Amino acid sequence: MRGRFYAGGILLLIVMLVSSAIFIFGKKVEVSAASTVFVNQPYNVYFSQPLKEGSIEKGHIYLKDEDGKTVQADFTLFDNNQAIAITNTKPGKYVLQVEKKAFAKPTAKTKKQTVEFTVIEEIKHLTSVKDIESFFQNVLNREKRYKSSVEYETSATEESKVAADSAGSNSSHSTTNNQVEDIEEGDIVVTDGRYIYSIIEQDIVITDASNPKSMKVVSKIELDRNSYPTQLMLHEDKLVVLVDQYIEMKKEKYVSGMSMTKATFYNVKDAAKPQLIREVAQDGYMNGIRLADDILYIVSNKTPDYWIMNEREDVELRPYIYDSATDKEIEPMDIKQLSILPGSMEPSYTIISAIDLNNFDSKEVQTKGFLGGSSTLYMSKEALYLTATNYGASTFESRTSIATDIAILPMASNTDIYKFAIDGTNVKLAATTTINGTILNQFSMDEHNRYFRVAVTEGNMWGSGNQTSKNHLFIFNERLEKVGEVKDLAKGERIYSARFMGDKAYMVTFRQVDPLFVIDLQNPEKPTVLGELKIPGFSNYLHPLDENHLIGFGYDTETRVDSWSKEPIVTTAGMKISLFDITDFANPKEQDTVVIGGRGTHSDLQYNHKALFRNAKHNYYGFPVTVYEGTGEYDVKYKGTGAQVYEITAEKGIQLKGDLITPAKEDEQYEDWESMISRLVYIEDAIYTVSRNEVKSYDLQNFKALGSVKLK
Secondary structure (H helix, E strand, C coil), rough: CCHHHHHHHHHHHHHHHHHHHHHHHHHCCCCCCEEEEECCCEEEECCCEEEEECCCCCEEEEEEEECCCCCCEEEEECCCEEEEEECCCCCEEEEEEEEEECCCCCHHHHHHHEEEEEECEEECCCCCCCHHHHHHHHHHHHHHHHHHHHHHHHHHHCCCCCCCCCCCCCCCCCCCCEECCCCCCCCCCCEECCCEEECCCCCCEEEEEECCCCCEEEEECCCCEEEEEEEEEEEEEEEHHHHHHHHECCCCCEEEEEEEEEEEEEEEECCCCCEEEEEEEEHHHHHEEEECCCEEEEEEEEEECHHHCCCCCCCCCCEEHHHCCCCCCCEEHHHHHHECCCCCCCEEEEEEEEEECCCCCCCCCCCCCCCCCCCCEEECHHHHHHHHEEEEEEEEEEECCCCCCCEEEEEEEEEEEEEEECCCCCEEEEEEEECCCCCCCCHEEEEEEEEEEEEEEEEEECCHHEECCCEEEECCCCCCCEEEEEEECCCCCCCEEEEECCCEEEEEEECCCCCEEEEEEECCCEEEEEEEEECCEEEEEEEEEEEEEEEEEEEEEEEEEEECCCCEEEEEEEEEEEECCCCCCCCCEEEEEEEEEECCCCCCCCCCHHECCCCCECCCEEEEEEEEEEEECCCCEEEEEEEEEEEEEEEEEEEEEEHHHCCCCCCCCCCCHHHCCCEEEECCCCEEEEECCCCEECCCCCCCCCEEEEEC
């Protein structure tokens, strides 16, 4: 027992000595910054320790050119004074100088910081593999610094026009619910007006639906066990199948696996006998695909095995590509195809391929790789926009340990936006910018009359003080220079949906009630909030009905007192459809509403806009849905699964026309995954529901069952 006390005393003494050393000497300042930035764009530098207010005015922070001369520039502190934005710099090489006295709480270990960077007018291709190795070695060094800091401290404490409904009165069959008119997006079920093409597990099943009373499966495209189809797209007689393919790479001393995004092209002029005509693949997981003016654009993201550089020297850091028209096997990209995105610090590639589907057999695929990750994708007729979350170094103080215990953690604070100009298969980086906040999804972005508009949420919905969430809308010109903004909307809430329609924007935020904001963008330099509507619940997808009405799909909510904390809480209830009348922009109204089921009810439409069925001839809007009802304070009861179709008009509101839900059997406690409907499509006067095991057909007017066919 005495030995235990002795050991405990030694341990306590060590902790006290280490703690005293931290208190006296402090911690080194960690700096995170990119090596390049586009001209006229902010250059951001992040610090692990806050800077002092007034340090810029006192000359403790300044900029020098490559000749050592001090140059004029604009400096701005942000992120609780842990970051600097530098603007108004001309092309050239610079060194940022941050004196020790610029830091709010300098210690013995705090030293003057210098950051070298280059302002460029256009990106240049990499010249050697050493450039790539240097980039990833810097990443490893930065990660080592962050890792050691975190491990020590935790151990001490423990567009454009809104897409028109082409599935309208002049169309004989369904089309994908695209965001932008004439820009096609992929989906898991598509139809050409006779055949229905469906992704069913690892197969593409082709169903002849020309006779809804006598449907039949005419062919199946079977993929290998390491290939998983994710998206389908039809273009004339071609079926494009996007595949996530796993490839095992056996190296000399280790085995490495990679996931490639592969576009497989089939001739389906005779859908009963699809013919494989070409395969094109690029490294990484698919970010998205778009088809515009006969050009197919594929974007993927790849993080190479750069951490193996700690153990080996011969690590291939270039992404791989493949084209069956010219290659026998996958090959690393040529160094001339690779560039570094200005301002990027992400240890991954964004890979963009452009494929001309005219004269497809003889056209070469144009592929470019950019060092720097990307997440959300938006495309207009003139440009492709990609975003990347910018993780700056932030800190938090432990509440359970000594006051000097501080851990450095990457915190999402800003979003980098990259604009790529599109000219056929030529894709060129045109501009970049950085905004405060994060983007919800592709509908948070839009281009109209050559102005780019974006809605973002900054901060944390549960934060306090400067960290409290707030929502902004920014407008940029063609060079991504900010020309207008609306800031600080709905503090303490975050964006749940956004939709741009011409010179108006509609934005839904939520925490306890659903404010629908109507924002006038007619003057890009002076956007203005015209009106606001607060109602229970929230919409997480907004769809235009006409120029004066908007449909919201989301959740109803309920407020109740938590039995444990005795505090009021807001929880989701049934699925909610809202018809908004925006005729009077200053006074938007919820004209009609329908709530489906209760707590636990869900639909693919609530997170994927492609699940929306539209038929303009009958004013139909439908979607898959699984219905639950709340029982007691927390439990739910399964009621059935299927789909519902509504007629939605400005005159009659929301009216249920087709209830295609199969009620739960007496002993069923939850839905059967195989029988859940994934999509609804129509051909002529019949509507079809597609699940993993069956296609069913119904009369489009009275919704009487017509036929069915098994897919497995």
